[in-house]
């Protein structure tokens with residue numbers, strides 16, 4: 241059992257959780273994720289670490305309320321417990337002084353990107369960040385990211401705030417030499433970022449989010465094709481070379497269980513979106 | 522001839538076991554084999570000849586004193602009989618159900634030369650169930666030794682080590698990566714062959730002995746082995762992490778939706794209870810035409826699970842012939858009775874999907890058996906131009922599993938083979954001081970009983986190591 245210490249809304253349907261998990265807090269590194277199981281009937285869902293505090297024994301993650309499990313998480317109150325959390329999982333990010341780094345994050349993944357930016361900055365890099373969301377209301381952590389960046393850009397899909405889409409990245413890249421690009425967010429966004437950086441020859445690292453079950457290399461559901469080879473997102477990743485990833489294959493595999501996910505979410509809503517109708521954990 | 526001598530009459534047929542009828546069981550997850558009643562058990566036990574030089578024992582990987590326990594059983598001394606088994610085997614309720622007895626003890630039983638061998642496994646199961654039903658007797662707690670051991674992995678190997686060392690007074694902490702203990706016993710072998718409450722009872726017992734169970738700890742990530750020994754103060758460690766890494770075939774289309782590794786398929790069904798979706802949150806989708814590729818126990822379990830999940834037709838595709846099927850014969854029979862079709866001498870060459878990325882067809886090629894290979898079995902070779910197509914909307918790839926690699930990758934100085942297994946001596950000792958290993962992680966995919974046996978040996982060696990080791 242892991243106690244929820246904080247449940248905070250960052251933007252509509254985007255929540256930040258702080259959970260008491262001292263052993264994980266001590267071992268976690270940027271780029272890693274945890275697997276959360278809300279109760280004994282729950283699914284195992286992976287969430288990227290957005291923070292950890294060894295002193296207070298806490299870990300932080302930020303999630304989007306998209307389906308049954310994340311909605312059910314969302315209604316937990318401070319003081320409630322999560323049945324099981326496994327982690328930290330996955331390979332930590334490579335953090336060292338690369339030189340000038342372009343960090344591009346979208347949606348809910350702005351949160352773990354903040355952690356990444358912090359670490360890269362401490363390692364002595366010059367940081368240029370671009371964060372984005374579908375619409376302006378869904379943006380969060382703007383000030384925090386900005387404070388750690390040497391240059392900072394914001395974009396939305398509809399152009400309601402600053403830049404529209406990702407095309408402006410080309411102009412940034414054309415102006416200065418970049419040594420690395422780190423991208424976290426929706427798969428389509430990471431795909432576009434990788435396509436943009438490729439002609440500039442900038443090594444680009446993307447964080448892949450395939451469907452996972454065990455998260456420890458035992459099931460293979462998280463398989464992705466990278467450079468023509470089969471890789472497991474959970475143990476070989478989650479970070480991969482964006483110029484080698486078969487993004488279209490990944491997108492298809494992410495949608496495998498769409499009908500079941502819809503059914504699950506619908507039943508949840510019909511039950512009033514609460515614990516009633518389900519045995520108390 | 523010998524038959525005419527006034528020797529005891531041998532009852533050639535063993536007492537048949539009650540099973541759920543095929544037409545019932547093919548749609549439910551309840552246990553298939555119902556077990557002997559007390560009366561049937563005694564009748565079967567009466568067939569044992571109590572050979573002065575029993576052959577059965579040599580077939581048992583942990584050398585249970587089979588005639589001795591059968592004698593006690595016949596005399597009605599059930600408690601002593603189960604104690605006799607437990608001298609060598611700490612998981613009899615499990616082994617009585619899943620051991621390949623026909624390849625082990627029962628293969629050597631002399632009665633088998635004239636008729637059916639004694640059903641040793643069913644007798645073992647009866648005694649173990651009898652004991653569990655009346656509640657395990659707890660051994661007296663020995664004084665604490667002050668030494669502590671980290672056991673990694675809660676499969677049969679790890680659970681055995683934990684039980685034996687806890688009984689000796691050592692402090693034991695089991696670290697299990699998944700959210701439930703049992704290893705393959707919970708995530709792999711289906712409920713209809715091994716009810717999960719039996720595994721849970723064993724785990725409860727081990728916890729009552731004093732072992733602490735930590736779930737959701739992936740060693741190599743949360744802690745590494747050196748950290749457990751140096752920073753966390755453990756005096757020794759046992760690695761029983763099993764062989765769970767799934768193999769794929771590397772044929773085109775293998776990443777299409779609807780194609781599962783057997784591990785994924787069985788983890789969803791058993792560990793995550795997808796058969797009860799949407800009551801349980803983890804989904805699984807079963808099509809009308811399910812194919813399972815492979816011929817071992819894992820393939821049989823996958824096929825039989827798919828049938829129970831509502832598939833119209835389940836076909837096992839195996840590249841050799843019936844004679845070479847590695848699965849237990851009993852399970853193949855069970856599967857065929859339930860209506861599963863076996864297609865021999867064929868192997869997939871590619872999968873064909875629809876525009877949504879879901880598998881629709883599987884192309885196979887016919888095989889014929891050529892010269893024997895390293896394993897002594899005849900090597901299957903493709904027959905040119907013999908490709909054919911099967912309608913397939915779910916495919917389960919059950920062609921083998923290799924050792925879980927995380928510990929090997931994160932433990933400097935730990936000697937590992939090219940196959941990825943950990944190098945260990947007969948007693949489990951590895952190349953690192955105080956670090957022992959056993960079960961599938963050392964042997965590659967094997968059996969429950971061999972993992973349990975390796976655990977027993979390692980526990981003994983660890984105990985000796987700890988007794989000699991001075992207090993830090």
Ligand SMILES: Cc1cc2nc3c(=O)[nH]c(=O)nc-3n(C[C@H](O)[C@H](O)[C@H](O)COP(=O)(O)OP(=O)(O)OC[C@H]3O[C@@H](n4cnc5c(N)ncnc54)[C@H](O)[C@@H]3O)c2cc1C
Nearest residue numbers: 285286287288303304307308309310449450451452494501
């Ligand atoms: C390594 C990794 C890190 C992630 N980090 C974050 C994060 O920090 N914040 C965040 O909001 N989301 C993150 N995700 C995605 C998150 O796991 C899914 O949003 C979540 O599982 C949805 O569950 P649900 O029941 O609420 O929705 P569902 O309705 O079940 O699913 C919605 C969508 O989420 C994806 N999904 C569903 N089940 C899984 C699963 N078991 N594993 C992975 N994806 C799944 C599918 O693409 C699906 O279409 C991450 C995924 C991975 C693999």
Ligand SMILES: Cc1cc2nc3c(=O)[nH]c(=O)nc-3n(C[C@H](O)[C@H](O)[C@H](O)COP(=O)(O)OP(=O)(O)OC[C@H]3O[C@@H](n4cnc5c(N)ncnc54)[C@H](O)[C@@H]3O)c2cc1C
Nearest residue numbers: 674676677678698704705709740763960961967968969972
């Ligand atoms: C579907 C299936 C059917 C089978 N049927 C039979 C049968 O009928 N009869 C038979 O005798 N054998 C059968 N087997 C084989 C048998 O189950 C195995 O040989 C046996 O379970 C091996 O035991 P183990 O303790 O070595 O490993 P496992 O049972 O694999 O347990 C290893 C445990 O370690 C955990 N783990 C792995 N890595 C880590 C880590 N880094 N940190 C923490 N924990 C970790 C795993 O989650 C797992 O729980 C079957 C196997 C399968 C897959």
Ligand code: SF4
Nearest residue numbers: 569570572577630631
């Ligand atoms: S070989 Fe068969 S008959 Fe002889 S002791 Fe063993 S089980 Fe009994």
Ligand code: FES
Nearest residue numbers: 455457459460474
């Ligand atoms: S999630 Fe199962 S292997 Fe990666």
